[in-house]
Amino acid sequence: MKYKSVFDIIGPVMVGPSSSHTAGAARIGRVARKLFGKQPTKAEITFYGSFAKTYKGHGSDVATVAGILDFDTDDLRLKDSLQIAKDLGMEIEIRTSELLTEHPNTSRICLSEGDATVEVVGVSIGGGKIEIIEINGFDFQLSFHAPTLMVLHRDRFGMIAAVAKVLTAHQINVGLMEVSRLVKGADALMAIEVDSPLSAEVLEEIRQIPHIKEVSLLSFS
Structure with missing residues (x-):
């Protein structure tokens, strides 16, 4: 991934604490939400590598759910996303896996409502930047920085x-x-x-x- 400016390295305007583990996690969740096209009734989130080890301390769980709720990285509701999702009737399942992945900051998100589902695998590569490497089993390398x-x-x-x-x-x-x-x-x-x-x-x-x-x-x- 090439950075366009020094601000890409510093990171985005965001609710902390980590651009990789918080902002990046939120953006992966938001891509999944956009691909699903609506608010799901169930979200299954699996963290791998560094995400799996530190997601609670760095807020990767609340950030991912915030993205699924379509909140941006600087939305102050991010820290309350788990409660907001519960109030909306969204079922959240968070798991960790010891499976080795190519990148340590990897998450798999499956969103569903009835028979409609979407599954996304994304990696947070630093500075709030992400790459989506799998969509419903299709292999990709997408940043979604452009339409x-x-x-x-x-x-x-x-x-x-x-x-x-x-x-x-x-x-x-x-x-x-x-x-x-x-x-x-x-x-x-x-x-x-x-x-x-x-x-x-x-x-x-x-x-x-x-x-x-x-x-x-x-x-x-």
């Missing part, structure tokens, strides 16, 4: 070109694109970082492309 278009589709020839054609027609510049699939010919997930938010019209055009199943735009600005 990110998520497109779930059947794995068919020409899908990338079809989505790119719509973006080109609307003069949308692409900063990064990743595509992940579990099995050849089954479902695939496309993630596209763009330089500006997309209008509802653009999103609807993409939804109308054959073999497209779901389209969403994640923006944290």
